[in-house]
Amino acid sequence: MTVFTRALDDPACADPAEAGGKAAGLAGLARAGLPVSAGFVVTVPAHRAFVAARGTVPAAVADAVRQSYERLGGGKDVAVAVRSSGTTEDGTTASLAGRFDTWLDVTGAEAVLDHVRRCWTGTARSPGTGMGVVVQRMVRARAAGVMFTVSPVTGDRSRIVVEAGWGLGLAVVGGEITPDRWTVDKVGLTVVERVAGDKRIEYRRGHLAVAVTGARRERLCLSDDEVLELAALGKRVEREEGRAQDVEFAFGDDGLVLLQRRPETVWSNRARPPRFAAGQGVTAWIGAAVTAGPTQQSPGGLT
């Protein structure tokens, strides 16, 4: 029997063909015991049923979505985020962040269904893409942002870089503000650099931005402890997945939650030749190392 919705921690969600890439990533986080917001997935087979029904939502799918939504709120209408989860997104070859849709602060079963439909009829589709939809309880984020488990600037794998702003992560992801930035040493888990940004707006709910005023604009939105808690999770996710990750997160009323993760694709796919030519032996390596040259990297010379 075809299953149209699945809880995020359902093992079947780990399969991108079943749940889409974003959902599979979230399911992986949930399975690893990492904090994710409770939610469910409207499956890729549900999308296929929608397509087969020529763009109308089959009753069985609509019922499944209503039931899952009701269960998520414990009978109450809770605000949720509705996000597309395509089978071709979040792969290891290219970051497709932003190519798919997200709606925040959607409330009520019919509104949720409406947004599921929008995900399925959205314009960013390539033909043949299966489309799951993730529905998660809204996180009332005090601050939120993005974490890379590799330095996006230098490609240093021993660095974790966090960017965050006030409120929901939209302003950071959409490049609407200059976020605060922290660089964390992945090995020792210490903050090695913090740069306050200019956080001129914040999204407290939905898509409504409000101005950030006064000292809050330039005050760091996360404490070192929060940054390190996040970085520790980033390190865990990277180990679970076996490669560098790009993680969206939020600090809400219940603390830190991870909103999604994707494999980092720029540095992770780049060749990493070691400093010295293989097979020459250590003496030749040392000879090369101690020979001064204009392009030489030397101790003390770099900051």
Added chain:
Amino acid sequence: MAERRFPSFHEIAPPPGGEGWAAMYPYYLVPDAETRQPEDGRLWFADTMHWSRGCYPLGSVVAEAAYLGAGQNSTRIFALPSSLGLDLRVQHGYVYIAPVPVTDPDEIARRAEHFQTRAGYYYQHWDELYDRWKAKVGAVVDDMRQVSFPPLPELEPMEVVTEARGRSTGWDVIAAYRRLIDDLFLVWQHHFEFLNLGYGGYIAFFQFCKQAFPEIGEQRIARMVAGIDVLAFRPDDELRDLAALAVELGVDRGFDEALVADAPQKVFDALGGTEEGRRWLAAYDAAKDPWFHYFAEYGFGHDQDTWIGNPAIPLAGIAGYAERLRAGQDIRRPVARLRAERDEIVAEHRALLTPDEAAQFDELLALARRVFPYIEEHNIHVEHWAHAVLWRKLWELGDFLVAAGFARERDDLFFLNRFELEAVLHDVVQSWAIGVPPRGAGRWAAEVGRRRGIVAALRAAPPQPAYGLPPDEVTDPFAIMNYGITTERVEAWLGGTGGGDDAAVSGIGGSPGVAQGTVRLLRDERELGDVRPGEILVCPITAPSWGPALSTVAGVITDIGGMMSHAAIVCREYGLPAVVGTGFATVRLRTGDEVRLDGTTGEVTVLRAAVPGPGAGSAPAA
């Protein structure tokens, strides 16, 4: 735009009273009009790491020995591809060195082939050769110990006759002096037999890490390589053990601060009066030879104290540790924790590498760790043990000259250079042999008197950080790593010689952490007793043996030194924030300034300047 360069040696006059300084040193150690062109064309930087207060005429022999050893090992023995060692000058009493590069690519390639064979042999047989090195150096130091300068007798001992020696003990004085100097040169050749190869292993690992982890800190790399139980920490560990024993035996109250400073012998006498005290003294005696043949500073001058020569130094250290023990602190170095942390750091970095990288990482780390103990330990053998004997024997020679009626003061000989001293010994022995007064006693008495004034004037003025023409980019890996001479440092010095902004001080982050406090400016280790807990120590260079003092200050700022300078190594070991290689800290900061230093970025910020005093930078704290 004006050429960016430091002054020429020939442009700067000595400080008032220092005129005539150059004639005190061998001609080939001082700048000369005939060699002005090549001198002006190179970058000379002050080696205040080893001669922070300049070198006396006789002391310049150590600079000669050191840089001869460096040069011939780099250039003639192991054929480092692009580094021909360091040229040496004495200017206004301070030691300056200039890296001599090879720039022709063909020549570099030819040398690289020789390096491959020659250095390869040493890397391949490292452990065995290092064991042999220790035996060789130990034998040289023992030979130095055999040297003696007994007073000249009226008649030669009877054995000279009955053993048919046919040579006089008077002659032996000249021979003994030459032997001492020969041994000094020899021990420095051995010093550099391994040093640059050791650094080479480290530099290769360093460069690997910088490529694999572009943002990695140098301190992190050093920690992956560092030995935990190396000889360098042994003297300080002995102090900790003796403090623990004193507390255990209940004799630790005997180290009264004032008594320790003024009359250490009374401390020993008092301890000798009880059974427990005698047990402690036995432990002290067992530790002191060889571990307290250890310079409080660096061992590059005759006027520096060893712990064994001035027991007030180790006793003060022991008293400080005993106080911390009584306060319930654990004073043992956390060796197991340090080792576990090091292993974890290595494992985590390795786990981030590709398999190809990991293979290279393993090979380079193994090599770096094999060669690194030499870098950490060699000072004990050469700078401490050999130099302790050298200076002790020279002081004995000073006594000999006084006894012979030639010198007035026992330190007169330090105002003669090594050739002048040999001439004096010939004069003394020749005149003694035939029973006539020496020719030069009066002449040298006047000259030494004149030179005392010159040396005092030179030492009162701080050295220029550099002379000559800097390269566009400093690329010599040894100058960079050991002395902290980087392109950025040179730029900062060039900016500084304009004499404008006297507040800016920055250097290399030598040991991580941020510290804030009141500056204590030290130009002499004898002022270590003035240091108060929580102060920021500002000095030309720290020595590893400043352990006890370092355990009370909040941070350290030095004029010279790179990441692998001994100061940086020891500060990391003590968990003390340090900024090294600032060039100007001792000139620009004064006792009483409130500063903050960042041992990661190398920045020093003056928060509040001390009330300016009349003195040149060492006004007492307000």
